Amino acid sequence: MIEIDPPARAQVVPAEVPGLAALLSLAVGVVSVAALYLARDVLVPIMLAILLSFILSPVVELLQRLRLPRVPSVVLAVVIALSVAGVLATVMGTQVASLATDAPRYAVTIRHKVREAQSSTIGQLPAMIGALGRQFDRASGGLANPVRVVSGPRALRTAPPPLPVEVRTPPLSPIALMRAVLAPVIGPLETTGIVVIVAIFILLQREDLRDRLIRIFGATDLHRTTTAMDDAASRLSRYFLTQVAINALFGTIIGSGLYFIGVPSPALWGVLAGLLRFLPYIGPVLAAIPPLILAAAVGPDWAMSFWVIGLFLVVEPIMGYVVEPMVYGHSTGLSPVAVIVSAIFWTWLWGPIGLILSTPLTLCLVVLGRHVKRLEFLDVMLGDRPALTPVESFYQRMLAGDPDEALDQAEALLRDRSLSSYYDEVVVKGLQMAAADCLRGVLDDARLDRVRRAARALIADLAGHDDSNPPPARGTAPNVRTLAEKALPATAAPIxxxxxxxxxxxxxxxxxxxxxxxxxxxxxxxxxxxxxxxxxxxxxxxxxxxxxxxxxxxxxxxxxxxxxxxxxxxxxxxxxxxxxxxxxxxxxxxxxxxxxxxxxxxxxxxxxxxxxxxxxxxxxxxxxxxxxxxxxxxxxxxxxxxx
Missing domain, CATH: 3.40.50.280 (Cobalamin-binding domain)
Structure with a gap:
């Protein structure tokens, strides 16, 4: 008897689901975000202390170079910082007190100007609508059944008047009054004390903390790891200290400009402008609103307000597009999108303090990602360095049929290398990737033809470049190169x-x-x-x-x-x-x-x-x-x- 095998059952391959490693990474991310949110009362003072230590670290080093011991140098730097903060707080307090006495007069002036603006713009709208309605009524011959408007029901005229009700709060006891007065002050004082104490210990135990971080992350090459961490710390210190100096200069210029314009309390608005400029993008806008409103309340017309707007429109672009690139270099190392997203993220976690700390925290994460291999994804996500190498970027532009962007990349790389070097290190390797994809069958004829046409267009656009090494640009460091440029070897000697x-x-x-x-x-x-x-x-x-x-x-x-x-x-x-x-x-x-x-x-x-x-x-x-x-x-x- 011949046995017949049963037919094979049809099998459907299940859809892929996230693996254990992906789920574990997601769980770690969720737990980390939850911990940052729940522990914000503890983490915010610590982050402020770390930021303060980065700012004061160059000052401590300067005092140590002046032959002052370590402990007195740290204490003196902290005292200087507290003194500056106290002076700024005193200036702001006195300016606010002097401004409060004239606040009612300013409020009356603003209401008068707003009423005039409404009467000249929106206030004329009812008259225009009424005139339009009368013209429409005359054109239609009037209403067939005019409606009589009654002022109100008679029952309301005979109703008794309502009884007056008055709510009185009981007088506060001395302890409750003291608690109500001191509660808003104790919280900031506690935070300030914690920040100062933690910053002092960080400055005193800086080398010990560095050794412990090396132990936590591990180091196969102790020399390179130590050099990387010292370099990262010095870069962050210089960046934060320079940012403080630039914002202080911005506040000084704004305060001086408001003084000459005639806006009351110019020192207050200068200090506020310098502090708010730590907020990315929206800080200068928020700093311009109070003096703009005050200028409208003080001046007899709108001329002073226009002068205030012009002052901010001139000073902020100069600081952002001229002074900062000259001081920081071409970039601070952060992606513009990352700055915006991080500002939203840290504000959601920690409120206004998170908004102020968003840029420093993001910069710390980027520096950490550049020096720790396991955290390299932070540099890719948040940094401004290209995620693709020049070869990969060139091949992607060729696949997209976009020789214009490839030309922009080529002109950027040709600033420090010859044309033959660019062809060898970028174009030829990119075309080799395309040829390999074609031989593997993943590049169809249409895309291959697009790559050919885009490459020929790029070659034609580069016909005007000489095959010679360009001279080094003035004011640029020869060793400062981006991640993409470091992927290329140095250009060879000219032919x-x-x-x-x-x-x-x-x-x-x-x-x-x-x-x-x-x-x-x-x-x-x-x-x-x-x-x-x-x-x-x-x-x-x-x-x-x-x-x-x-x-x-x-x-x-x-x-x-x-x-x-x-x-x-x-x-x-x-x-x-x-x-x-x-x-x-x-x-x-x-x-x-x-x-x-x-x-x-x-x-x-x-x-x-x-x-x-x-x-x-x-x-x-x-x-x-x-x-x-x-x-x-x-x-x-x-x-x-x-x-």
Whole structure:
């Protein structure tokens, strides 16, 4: 009896669900946010103390360089900080007290101006509506049944008047009165005391805290970890101290400007402007509102208000776009989107104090992410450094068919490197990624054609750049480079000409740039032809189809003195390269042939049929230049012999 196997059951692959590691990371994130929210009463003073320690750390170091011991230096720095805070509080208190006496008069003036503005704008709206209604009534012939309006029901006229009710609070006892007066003061005093004490201990035990952090995060290289942490601490200290100085300068300029404009209590508004400028983006706007309202209450017209608006519109852009870039450098290291999102996040967690601390806390997280490998995602999420390398960014622009953004990136990188270096380190590697995707079948013909067109457009746009190293820009540090720029090697020495070239090598088509078999080798040959032209070598390109077995006999070889074959992606030494070189030698006997293999296999050997093998475009140009100079020298020797 033949047994028949039961049919296999159809199986449906279940949808993927988050793994244990992803769920654990999510749980850690949720618990961390909840802990930050629930422990805000403890964490806010500690964060303020850490911020104060970063600000006072350069002051302590300065006092120690003046031969003052560590403990007196810390105490003196804290006393100076408290004295400055006390002076500012005293100035603000006296200014507010003097302003409060004239507040009723200012309120009457503001109401009068608002009433005048309403009467001249919105107040005319009822009259306009009434006139429009009368015109409509005349056009329609009047109402057919006019409605009689009654002032009110008669029952309301005969109703008895309501009884007056008065609510009186009992007098407070002395203890309750003392509690009501001291309660608003005790909280800030407690917070200030905690901040000062914690900041003093942080400044005194700075090295010990650094060692404990190294122990917590671990260190396979103690020297590099210590250097990184010291560098991060010094950068944060300089940034916070510089921010305090810039905001103080901003407040001084605003206070002086308001004094000359004639706004009452200018010192109060100057101090308030300096403090509110710690709030990202919205701080200067909030600082401008009180003096603007006061200017409207003081001046007989609106001229003083316009002067206040002009003062803030002039000073804030100068501070934000001129002074800060000169002091901080090109960037503070934070992404603009990260600054906004972090401001919303920390305000939601800790309220107004969180808004003030949002930028310093975000900067601390970014610095931590740059030096701790496990926290690198913080730098990627919050930092302003590019998330993609120049090669990846170039390939992404080519896939999107956007050569304009690729041109912007190219011009940024060409500020400190030559054109051939940019082609070798960015364009060629990006085209190799595209060729690899094409061979794997993930890049269809439409996208491949888009990459070709975008790359050709970029090459055409870069035709005006010389292949030479640009001079270093003034005022920029040579070692300050972004993450994307650090992914590129330093630019090589420029290609120098030793001997002048003859007219034959400068003629069009002296070097035949032959494209390989790859899908993007024609783009590589176009780049090589452009670089050869920039070094006074005449060139023209030929596709792989033009040098095929069937069409190579029809190839125009008049004036060809050398051949350069380009392969963007070639693993090993395939047979089609050897046959191509054999056909070229047969068609152009005695003409030197240079092969550019930008990506070589591990076991690849130099082709015996090629005179030179280059590993990049720069080597290719140097080989062609050497061949041309040698040929020109031979021609000159021959002419000298005949002479």
């Amino acid at each position: 120098a000409a030793v001997h002048p070239l003859t007219a034959a090598w400068q003629a069009n088509g002296a070097i035949l740039c032959v494209a390989g078999r790859g899908p993007l080798d024609e783009v590589g040959s176009s780049i090589l032809a452009q670089l050869l032209d920039k070094h006074d070598l005449g060139s023209r390109t030929a596709t792989y189809a033009e040098v095929s077995r069937d069409r190579i006999a029809e190839l125009d070889v008049s004036g060809v003195l050398a051949v350069a074959v380009t392969y963007l992606d070639l693993d090993g030494n395939p047979a089609h390269l050897r046959t191509l070189l054999r056909r070229l030698h047969d068609r152009l006997p005695g003409v030197p042939v240079t092969v550019g293999l930008w990506r070589r296999g591990e076991n690849e050997q130099e082709s015996p049929d090629a005179d030179q093998v280059a590993g990049n475009l720069r080597e290719m140009v140097i080989h062609c230049r050497d061949i041309a100079e040698a040929g020109g020298a031979a021609d000159r020797d021959l002419m000298a012999a005949f002479a």
